[in-house]
């Protein structure tokens with residue numbers, strides 16, 4: 001019998017957790033959540049509405065329904081309370097393996113034994129977390145992108161022992177959110193599209209940090225080449241430069257190849273608090289970044 005998902009628990013209500021929780025609620029799921037920051041959902045919602053209203057790229061996801069959905073998400077003061085009735089728990093905490101494993105252990109102790117577990121990690125295969133639980137066959141990667149930017153896709157990947165039914169349930173869940181599932185047949189760091197995106201990030205960050213090019217020209221080129229309303233640097237600002245740094249470090253820790261180490265220039269921006277859109281400044285300054293100027297692509 002197909003695995004049924006009605007109750008979804010989201011752990012972490014920041015940039016990605018907020019949007020997954022809101023989209024799940026809009027799609028008819030009962031959503032419970034936990035974030036140590038009691039204002040996390042409110043702050044995320046404000047950012048999503050800003051992005052949506054900027055109309056950078058109209059999204060088929062109906063973000064205008066999210067403010068009402070926010071009031072219907074039940075947030076709890078503890079992780080244990082948030083997951084106790086969940087059919088699916090989605091972990092969306094910062095990209096640090098030790099933190100994730102700690103959270104996964106707590107999830108395992110408090111969630112019903114049949115609940116499915118997913119991580120939204122941008123880079124780490126779920127096999128690095130499944131061992132913190134006693135249910136590796138029910139664990140998977142569900143990696144969402146920025147729905148508010150129209151990136152309606154999610155990588156779906158199993159770990160070392162994930163059952164096919166669990167992966168099918170994951171793909172079905174993703175589809176019910178109006179999001180296209182990208183199936184990964186066997187574990188790989190970076191999944192399906194995120195590995196492609198990561199190659200672009202690595203190259204462009206080094207070209208900028210080593211002084212070969214102005215980041216704006218890379219974005220101009222990309223916008224002209226790919227026909228998108230932003231380039232890689234604008235997108236990194238939207239993701240959050242601290243998140244980008246952490247993800248690049250995961251790749252570096254995996255390969256130990258110095259070419260995979262994120263450049264010092266990126267570290268400096270993070271140390272200066274220039275984290276991108278969420279901080280009002282990253283590569284660009286917000287709320288009116290240069291790449292949205294009407295003359296940005298003028299000959």
Ligand SMILES: NC(=O)c1ccc[n+]([C@@H]2O[C@H](COP(=O)([O-])OP(=O)(O)OC[C@H]3O[C@@H](n4cnc5c(N)ncnc54)[C@H](O)[C@@H]3O)[C@@H](O)[C@H]2O)c1
Pocket residue numbers: 011012013014015016017034035036037040079092093094095096103120121122123143144145146238239240243247
């Ligand atoms: N930002 C992106 O574009 C993006 C895209 C895809 C995937 N991801 C992944 O999603 C995850 C979260 O990234 P984000 O950008 O949403 O980060 P974020 O910093 O915006 O949000 C993280 C949230 O987790 C909360 N948190 C911290 N410890 C917690 C705990 N123990 N339990 C519950 N919540 C906790 C924080 O208070 C914060 O609100 C990371 O694994 C990241 O790699 C991010």
